[in-house]
Structures are given as structure tokens and as C-alpha cells.
Amino acid sequence: MSSGAIPFALSMVVLLIGLYAIIAKANVVKIIIGILITDYAVNLFLVLLGYRHGGRAPIVTKADLDTSGGVSMGFVNTSVDPVPQALILTSIVIGLAVAAMMVALALRLHDKYGTFDITRIRRLKG
Amino acid sequence: MSDLTPVVLYALLGFMILGSIVAVEIADLLSAVIAMGAVGFGLSLVYLFLGAPDLALTQVVVEILILVFLIRLVVQRKDTTEQHPPGALLVGGIMLVMGVVLTIMVMAFSDMHPFGSPLFSRTAAAPTIAFDYLREAVAQTGATNIVTAILLDFRAYDTLGEATVIFASIVGAYAVLRRVGRISKGGTE
Structure with missing residues (x-):
């Protein structure tokens, strides 16, 4: 494996750990944690794709403007990719919304059945 | 950094x-x-x-x-979940499948552009959207933070959709958790 792929592979290891929790665990809280960890790993992977060695945050300072008021090529050639960052920002917040919804459902499940164990939540009638 | x-x-x-x-x-x-x-x-x-x-x-x-x-x-x-560990066969099977998946992923990563040189940095001849955003964002939107410029200007509908998702999830969580209108167990309401 070339060293250029190691960070990608490590983020995918995190993803697989979360996937394992989703598949193998019987506890609702553990499943929620697994889904959230998977979410983190995917976000991290996409941001890793846009990183550039020695790159800086895509924020323009006064020193980056050339005389005509445009952005200099020096900035474009040292900044990291801003597009994944903008999309992942949306994804993180949506992850929060999903987490809130899952926690609400788990709360109701525990109130109704008195357990987090999905093997014992079998009655379908509300 | x-x-x-x-x-x-x-x-x-x-x-x-x-x-x-x-x-x-x-x-x-x-x-x-x-x-x-x-x-x-x-x-x-x-x-x-x-x-x-x-x-x-x-x-x-x-x-x-x-x-x-x-x-x-x-x-x-x-937490009354019984600590019954999943069977050795199940865990072994899952580990095997995940090992295969990880191997395929690593093979795919070797063919991708390596970490540290993103795609847009190597296509100066055929500029990508990121290239355009970095060049034009300040002139077109006036925002010096390019991520903010993309989020609130170039792709504002995306952010509107995000707000819709958050609203839907809040309404959903409220509908799941509300007390009003629910038939109570003891019949006191």
C-alpha cells in the first residue's frame, strides 16, 4: 500500500467499526452510536480527499489580493479544496438532526417496553 | 495549521x-x-x-x-439488555466480510489520487468548480471565507434544504415525544 492511501484506509477502518456496531449489536443505544460513528467516518473521508500538503484554510486575507483587487494565483495554489468542506458542513448538521430523531425514538421505545434490547421489542401494536 | x-x-x-x-x-x-x-x-x-x-x-x-x-x-x-455476546460464527463472518471490503477499498485507493494532492490542484488546464470558486468568490460575493461563500451564496438552495431537514426532524421528534393527545395508561386523563 502506498503511503498516499493510509489516511483514507484509516478513516474506512472507523467506518467499518461503526458498521459492525450496527450489524452485530442488540442494544438500541449501541446502534445509534454505530450510525453516528459511520457518519463521522464518511465526513472525514470526504474532507481528507480535499486536503493538499501544506495547504491552508480557504480564507482570503489582504495579502492574497493582487493590485487589481482579484485573488492571486498564489492563494489558489496553496488553499485546500473548499467544495467538500461546504458540503460536509451541511452533512454534519444533518447528522445532528438524524441523531435527535433517533434519540427521540429510542426514548419512546424505552418508555413503552422498558428495555433497549431490540430482541425483546417485538410487539408491533402501539 | x-x-x-x-x-x-x-x-x-x-x-x-x-x-x-x-x-x-x-x-x-x-x-x-x-x-x-x-x-x-x-x-x-x-x-x-x-x-x-x-x-x-x-x-x-x-x-x-x-x-x-x-x-x-x-x-x-x-439497561436490561442481556449481555449475550453474538455468536462466534456471526462475528467471524462479519470480520471476514469487512476484511474483504477493506482490502478492496485499499486497492481502489491506490488507484485514486494520493492523499495531499486533491484533484482540482492538478487540473489547472481544465479548471474545476473548486478552482472557479477560489478565484471568483471574493469578487462575486464579497465573502472572504470561501466555504461561507459557497454555502450561503453559490449553493444557497443546498442550505435551504438543510434547514428543511432540520425542521422536519424537530417536528418529527416533537411528534414522537409529545404528551398531549396520548391515551394514558391509567385512564386519568
Whole structure:
């Protein structure tokens, strides 16, 4: 494996750990944690794709403007990719919304059945 | 954060891997939730080193809120889940499948552009959308933070959709958790 792929592979290891929790665990809280960890790993992977060695945050300072008021090529050639960052920002917040919804459902499940164990939540009638 | 050494990145990613293993495997649910919080804050540090300060700030806020929700869910609720470990055959099968998946992924990563040289930096002859955003954002939107310019100007409909998703989830959580209009067990209402 070339060293250029190691960070990608490590983020995918995190993803697989979360996937394992989703598949193998019987506890609702553990499943929620697994889904959230998977979410983190995917976000991290996409941001890793846009990183550039020695790159800086895509924020323009006064020193980056050339005389005509445009952005200099020096900035474009040292900044990291801003597009994944903008999309992942949306994804993180949506992850929060999903987490809130899952926690609400788990709360109701525990109130109704008195357990987090999905093997014992079998009655379908509300 | 201009000098991201591979050692720092690998250390943080290793911390995240360890944290997620603890979060998944530890028996006590409150400890699992705290371990997941450690993973999230580690992720926020990684974002900071990757030149994404907006993401780092958002991740910290979101992580705190998720921790509050999960602790609210876990604390004072008796966990009666039986600690029956999944069968050795199941665990072995899952490990095997995941090993195969990871191998295929690594093979695919070897063919992709390596870490540290994103696609848009190598296509100066045929500019990509990121190239255009970096060049034109200040002139067209007046925002010096390019991520903000993309989020609130170039792709504002995306952000509108995000707000819609949040609204839907809040309404959904409220509908699930409300007390009004529910038939109580003892018939006192």
C-alpha cells in the first residue's frame, strides 16, 4: 500500500467499526452510536480527499489580493479544496438532526417496553 | 495549521479508531456515549489540522448537542439488555466480510489520487468548480471565507434544504415525544 492511501484506509477502518456496531449489536443505544460513528467516518473521508500538503484554510486575507483587487494565483495554489468542506458542513448538521430523531425514538421505545434490547421489542401494536 | 505532519494525523486517526472500538464494545452505556464523544472531539481536531476551521467549530457544537441528547437518553434508564455476546460464527463472518471490503477499498485507493494532492490542484488546464470558486468568490460575493461563500451564496438552495431537514426532524421528534393527545395508561386523563 502506498503511503498516499493510509489516511483514507484509516478513516474506512472507523467506518467499518461503526458498521459492525450496527450489524452485530442488540442494544438500541449501541446502534445509534454505530450510525453516528459511520457518519463521522464518511465526513472525514470526504474532507481528507480535499486536503493538499501544506495547504491552508480557504480564507482570503489582504495579502492574497493582487493590485487589481482579484485573488492571486498564489492563494489558489496553496488553499485546500473548499467544495467538500461546504458540503460536509451541511452533512454534519444533518447528522445532528438524524441523531435527535433517533434519540427521540429510542426514548419512546424505552418508555413503552422498558428495555433497549431490540430482541425483546417485538410487539408491533402501539 | 500549515504543517500537518503524518505522525500527528496518524495519531489522531488512531485515537479515533481506539475510541470507536471502546464505544462499540464497552458494556456500560454511559461510558460508551462518553467514548463516542471522544471520537467526535478527535474528529474536530483532525478537521482543524486539515485546514477546515469551520468544520472544526461546527463539529464541536454538534458533538456537544449529541452528547447532551445521548446522556439524556442513557442516564437514569435501566439497561436490561442481556449481555449475550453474538455468536462466534456471526462475528467471524462479519470480520471476514469487512476484511474483504477493506482490502478492496485499499486497492481502489491506490488507484485514486494520493492523499495531499486533491484533484482540482492538478487540473489547472481544465479548471474545476473548486478552482472557479477560489478565484471568483471574493469578487462575486464579497465573502472572504470561501466555504461561507459557497454555502450561503453559490449553493444557497443546498442550505435551504438543510434547514428543511432540520425542521422536519424537530417536528418529527416533537411528534414522537409529545404528551398531549396520548391515551394514558391509567385512564386519568
